[in-house]
Amino acid sequence: MNRWTTHLCWLIAALLSAVAAGRLSAAEIEFLSGKKVQGTVLSKDETSVKVQTDVGGKSVTLTYPLKTIHSVTINGKRHVINERTEEGGGKATVARGKNAASAGPDGAPRTPAEIQALIAQAGRQPPEWFKDTPLNFPKTLDLSWPDSKPGAWDNQKNVGQWIWDIVNPNPNRWRDGVRLMHHLLTVHKDNVENRNHVMAELGRMYFELLEDYPRAAFWYQQAGIGKGSEFERTKNGAHLAECYWRLGSRSMAVDLLKRMPVTYEAIKLWGDLGETKKCVELATQQIPHARFPSNCYLMIGDAYRIAGDYPKAAAAYQKALKEAEKPEHVREEKLRIRAQAALEALKLSEGIDLAKIEDGTYTGSSLGYEGQLRVEVRVDDHRITSVRVTQHKEKQFYSSLEDTPRKIIARQGIRGVDGTSGATITSEAIINATAKALVGRQ
C-alpha cells in the first residue's frame, strides 16, 4: 500500500470512528493550493470529504475532492494526505533535538518562501511559556551589558558570564535566561549595536537551549546574520543555516553556509548535511592549527558514521583517541572520554556477532553504583548460555542482578535490554560489562 492510501485509511478510520463516537472535532483543512478551511468533518469516502463550515455567517456543507487536500489538522496534530513536491528532503538524520514544531510537524520539505513566512509568523509570537515565566535574575547583574566593561570574571555581575556559567548548564534556568534577554532588548532598544548583539544572543539561546528553530532564525535575521553582520564570525552563521535546514530547505541552508566563515559548527553542519567530502576536507585543514585536534578527528568520524562508512569512522575515532592521549592533552580528560565513548558506541551499535565468538567463559567489568561490577558470560555453540554477576559492591540493586542477565540471555545480546527501574546504574553496568566481555572477542 502506498503512503497516500495508508493516510487515507487512517483518515477513514478516524472519521468513521469519530462519527461512530458521535463526536466530531473541529478540523482545519489545508489545500495543496495553500488555502485553508476550518470546519467540522461530517463524512468521508474514498474520493472526497464533506465538511460543514461557516461562510459569511451561514453554516454550509461543502464537498472537497481528497486529491486537492494537503493536510488535515485535528486537535493540534497535523496529518498529511498529499505531499507537496519539493527539491530535496529536510529530514534531520542527526537527532540533535526533540522539538517537533521546529523540524516541521511532519518533516516535510518547504519552499524558501514558506520558510520565511513561517519564521516571520512564529518569530513575532511569544512562545506559550513566555507569559508564565516571570523575570528572575540576581539583583547584582549589571544590565548595561553588552556595554559593560570586561574586568575580572564575575558571573554575578556580568550578564554574559551569568548566561555562560549559570544559565547554559541548567535546563531549568533556560526560560529565565531567555526572558532576561528579552528584557535587555527593551533596555537597549535605542542603541542599534547593542540591540543587535542582544538579538544575536537571543537567536543563540533559542537555537542551542530551547531548540526553537523558527524563533532562533527570526532573531538571527533581525540581528543581521546572513547580511554581513559582525556576529557571523562566531557560530551564529552556521546556526542560522541549520535552522533553514531543519525547517525544511536544504538548498537554503547550503546557500547560506557557503557564505559563512569556517567554524567548528559550520564544519559539523556540512557533515550532518551529508556533504562528507567537504566536511572531511575542511576538518583536515583545521587540524594543524586547532587547539584540540582530537575534536577535528571526532567530526570526521561523525561525518563518516552518518554516511554509513563504519570502517573509516572507526579509523577517525582511533586517531581522535590517539590525539587525546598525547601528553599535552592528557589533562583534557573530556576529549579522551568522548573519543572512547564514540568508539565504544560504534562497536556496540554494530551489535555483538555471536557467530564469531568461540565457546568459552568471558569476563568483563564496569563501574556500578558503588564500585566495580564483574560479569562472567558463558558462550556455548554461539549462544549466550549464562550471564552471572560474580563480584559487586552494590547495595540497592533490587532484582537487577538476576533480571538483567535474564534479559540479556533472552535477547541473546545487549540490544534493547532495558534496565531494572530503580536500579538503572547497576543494570547498565551489567550490560556494559557483558558487552566488554564479548565485544573484545570478535
Added chain:
Amino acid sequence: MRLDIFLPFLRKPKKGTPPPIELPIYRAAKAVLPQPLFADRATARPGLFRKWLKRLGPSWLSAPVRRISQTACFLLFLWLLFYVCYPYHARPAREWRSFSPVAIDASGLVTVDCPTTSAADDELRGGVVHVSDESAADEAGRYVGPFEIVSFGREQLLLKPTADVPPERIEELHFALGGPWTLSEQPPGAWPSHYADSLARKEFIHAESLLIIDPLVAISTAIAARTWVWSLAFAGGILLAAVFVPRGFCGYICPLGSLIDLFDWAIGRRVTRFRVADDGWWVHIKYYLLTAVLLCSMMGVLVSGYVAAIPVITRGFVFLADPFQVAAARGWHNVPPLNAGHFVSIALFFAVLGLGFLKPRFWCKYVCPSGAVFSVGNLLRATERKVESSCIHCNKCVEICPFDAIKPDFTTRGTDCTFCQTCGGVCPVHAIKFVERWNRVELKVENDPPTHETRLGRRGFVSLLAGSAAAVVGAAGMSAATRTFGARLGDAARPLPIRPPGSVPEREFLELCIRCGECFKACPNNVLQPLGFQQGLEGLWTPAVHADWAGCESSCNACTQVCPTGAIRAIPLEEKKVARIGLAIVDQATCLPHAGREACQLCVDECNAAGYRAIEFIRVGTEVDELGLPIEGSGFVAPLVRDDLCVGCGLCQTRCYGINVAEKGLLNRSAIVVEAGEGKEDRLMSGSYLALREAEKKAREKASESSGAADSDYLPDFLK
C-alpha cells in the same frame, strides 16, 4: 468467680472431694475432639495432650495456655522485627518497554504487539497500566493515559483506555498511534513510593506494637520530654488489663521473658556454680532501678532505654541478629561496621541473659524496671492467687514459680505474681485458685510456716532506706554524668548528627528516643546507624544518618512509621520528601571540577535520579581568549546546591564517597557533605512540613518581586 486456666494436677480423686472444675471450653473441646487426647479424670490416666505437654516440660504441663501465649507473642515479636521491618521486600514500580501499537478500533481498543523475547509476558496479566509514547516530541505529549489490559498473551495485548484518558487523546490515536509504547505501573514522573508502600502493606499490626505497650517506655519518655506521647494510651490500656490479670504482661506477653526462659532452659540450667540463695539483698533492685530511671527522666535524661524490657530485647536482636539476616540475604558488604556503642549494647544484652546463671529469670524477678511498673500497678489488682486450707505444704508451687511470687507460707506476694498459673497445675491437692481479690472462701492460714516478711517486703526498713538512697544518688550521678559528657547542644563547635526525617527538635529528641533500634532495622541500606559516643553519653544508640554509607531513600518513610515514642514523627511520604534533615555543602577546594582536576557530575546525576533535582551546574574555570570572549569547552561544570530544594538525604555524598573515595581513591573524603544545624534542617514538634515549604516559597517570591525590573514584552517596540 474462678479464673483458673491451668491444667489441674492429675490424680485419682479422693472419695468425697469435689472433682476439679472443668471450664466450658474444655467441655466443648472434649465433645468435638477425639477421646484419646484427653485424660481420664476418674482413673488419673493421662491423655495424649498431657503426654505431649510433659515432653515439653513441667511448666508446659501445668500452664499450657500461658506457654502458648508466650510462644505466640515471641513469634509475633520475631515476625514484626524480621519480616515486617525487613525493608528489602520492596520492589520499585515496574515498567515494560518497546511495545508496538498496531491497530485501534472504533471503541478505542488498541492492539499492541509485545516485544520479542521479553519478560513482560509473565508479568503483564491484567489490571491498569500507564501508557507513554516514546516517540512523542516533548515531555508533555509523552503520557497517553491509563489503559486497562483486557486480554494478554505472549504475542499481543489488548488495551482499553480508561475513563481518565481524555477523548481528544483517543481521537489522536486514531490518526497516529505513535509508538514504541512504554507500559508502567505508575504514571511517568510519579514520585516513587515503593518502600513506603511495602511497609504499609505488611504493617497490619504495627511494627512497634510490643514497644508501645511497655509502660516504662511511655511513662519515662512522657516525663522526660514533658509532653504527651501516644504510647501512654497503650500503656494505660495494658495497665488497665493488668488490673484483671495482674502483671500479666510479664507472664504471658513479654518476649524478653520468653527469650530468658529459652536461655535458661538451653544454657542456664547447665551451669550451676553461680547460683544464689533464694533470698538476698538483690530482691528489690527493680524498684530502686525504676525510681532511679524515673528520677533521671524528671531531670530530662532518658536512660530507660538502657534497662526497659522491650527496648533491651529489640536492640539486642537488631545489633546481634540483623547483621546475619542482611548478610545472608544480600551479602556482607551490606552490613555496616560496628562501633563502640554496639559493643556496649551487646555486652549489656548478654549481661541481662547472663543473670540467668544466678537464678532462672533473675532479671524478671528482681531487676526489670518495666516489671517494677507492673508490680506497683499490682497494688490495684482486682484478682489474686489464693491458697485454700487443703494445702499440704509440699513446696511444689514455690519450686516452680518463675517469678518468686510465693512466700514461705505458700500465700502470694501480690506485687510479684503474674497470674501465670504454673503453680496451679502442680498442686497435688488443687489448693490453688485464681479468684477475685476479696474472696475469703476457705483460705489457708497465713504465716504458717513463718515468712519473716514485714509489710515493707522481705528486707525491711533499713533495706528500703539504703535502696532509696542508692536510687537517688545513682539517678543524680547518672544525670550529671550524662549532662556533663553529653550532647552539649549549646556548643556551636560540636557538629550535630543528622537525624532521621521528621525528627523532633534535638533536645526533645534525646528525651524521647528510647534507643530501641526499630528505625535501624526498618531503614533500607542502613542509612540510620546508632551513634556510639560521638555525641557524648546522651547520644548513645540514637539514630543518625551515615551519608558515606548510604543515602535516605526517596520512596521510603519507614523510620517515621516504626518509632514507638514519636521521637521521629509518623509523617506520610508527601511530608517526608520535603522535610529537610540537613544541607549538602560542596567543598570547593576538593570537589573535582571546582578544583579544576577533572569533570565529575556524580552528585548532580544522583540528585536528579532521586527526584529532588536540588543540585545545579555552574561553570567554573572558564578561559577567555584575546578578545575577552569565553572559549567553548573550557573549564568544567561543577555542582551548585540549591538550598531551597536540598533535603539533605545524603545520596550525593554516598555516590561521591563510593566512587571518588572508595573506588578511585581520588579524594580522602567526600567532596559534598551533608551538614545538620540551624537553618539547614526542619525540626518541628508538630505541624506540616509542606506548609513550611509553602510559607518559605511565598517569602522568597515576595523578596524577589522587588527586584525592580518591570515586566517587558516579547517583541520590542522597534519591531512592532
